[in-house]
Amino acid sequence: MRVPGLRGGVRVQLRYLLDREGLLGPLMLLPAIIYILALVGFPLVLAIAYSLSDVTAGDTSLDNFVGLDNFSRIIKRPEFRRALQNTILFVVVSQVLIIVLATTLAQILSQDFRGKAVVRFLIILPWAAPIALGTIAWLWLLDSEFSPIDLILRELHLLGPAGLLGRDAILGTDTNLVWLGRERLTMASVIMVHVWRLLPLSTVILLAALTTIPRDVLDQAEVDGAGFWRTLFQIKIPLILPIMGIAILFGMILTAGDMAVVYNLTRGGPVYYTQVLPTWSFFIGIEGGSLAQGAAVALFLLPLLLVVTILVLRLARRSEVT
């Protein structure tokens, strides 16, 4: 027996409920909140709990509370200082390079010129390759014996036994630079590869920022006789500063949390010259099976990231007000 009135009533009621924004709003937000709480919030708490316990891959029960033991033990290890230094060096140097290069490149791409579509395609390539595989291509380019880069440098007489004008070559008389075998050069290689893969992303963000600058502002600047540098530093950069802040923030987080480049290029080596906190955490926690210490190492990233985030959000907000 059908009761049309009742069904209609339920439908009206449902519609009435869904039109109440106080209810509909939270309802639409709920799935996202549940997902984030369950798979970001809970693991984050678990990471802290692990770091205060002695869990290993073999025994994952959390019943042994050891306080800050893991942290104090880690700090005492010589690798820790090095990993922390490396992480900071890696983040700061690659960010400075990326932001300078990306600003330049975004300026170029905001102009119209012939062949722009091809240039855009070429520029975006490094971001399109899965990063692990892109890094492996660099492993070949930086090979200790067959490196094509070394070969080109030798051909230019910048490296190798045959120097320019009878003098020794400026990069040394050995036939190879051994990019991934020497202390400073290895770190430089890691940074170079990271800049290579992250540059397209930062450029796209800054390009987006540049397109938001109203045309008449730039026209006015030109009428007023502002040159290239003056326009760049006194008009463009101040106007795009909030978005630039976001680009820097993304870049820093992606760098500080990156593992793919270091892991595939050097495994943190040679010795621990390029070990950063994420890779070290992986080696201790997953390969070494000491979940507690691995979690503790990773947690050292948290205050670093927090400081960066607060600084950048402040910057973004302040420039939004003015």
Place this chain on the structure above:
Amino acid sequence: MASLKRRAKRIAFYGAVAAFCFFAASPFLFMLTTMFRQDRDLYRVGKDSLFFKLPPTLDHLRLLFFDTNYTTYLQNSFFIGVLVVVITLIIAIPAAYSLARLTGRWGEQAGILVFLVYLVPPTLLFIPLFQVVVKLGLNNTLWSLVLVYPTITIPFCTWLLMGFFKSIPRDLEEQAMVDGYSRITAFLRVVMPLSLSGVIAVVVFTFALTLHEFIYALTFVSASDQRTISVGVPTELIRGDVFFWQSLLAAAVIVAIPVAIVYSFFLDRLVAGFTGGAVKG
């Protein structure tokens, strides 16, 4: 004088363009040519070793496609990508709309919170998440990645879409509701069509992320036939000290070029996505 200056400017401009293109793309030129070289041709140190001396060969491509799990990895990555895109859209679109329109003052605070969640890097979470995955019985299957990747994509995409929805004038929906649409129909019929750029940005971003992601894929999955390309290719083609260079480089470039074509095709919309999210968020 003036024309000389302009000419110098042009040369500097194109010089910079060429330098950037070289830096970004020359590794790919190497990959494209090296993948066809015979071993004896590749392992030379002489002057002309950049160029082919022996005829090109397809052996390394044959190895990649028929003697390794490469095609399986491609399928796995594609499968994971599609599912993660679907999950992300289903969860992030309503959340973003809710934050942009329905939750008022506290919605703004919640929006900032969502953005902060995006900033928690996987390196902080992979150890506990690994245990979660084990407890759920999903370790060693690609389902673990389907479950976990949305934790990265949902916060970012919610934030991005929120910017898009905010940039659409409220009047449009209100007019539709006056005309008798419910809130949800107004959203589906009026707001969604105008936010297509945002949705495309989300799809491209999400799919790219699943292709790139390394640390979760490395930690959660060790069965060879369940791996993604990012982890599968290096583990199968680097055996101890032996690198199958040509196949490795081929594996990279075969993925990179189609993805880059899609990217440059949607670049303008991605750019719009970032400004939409960043300016209005």
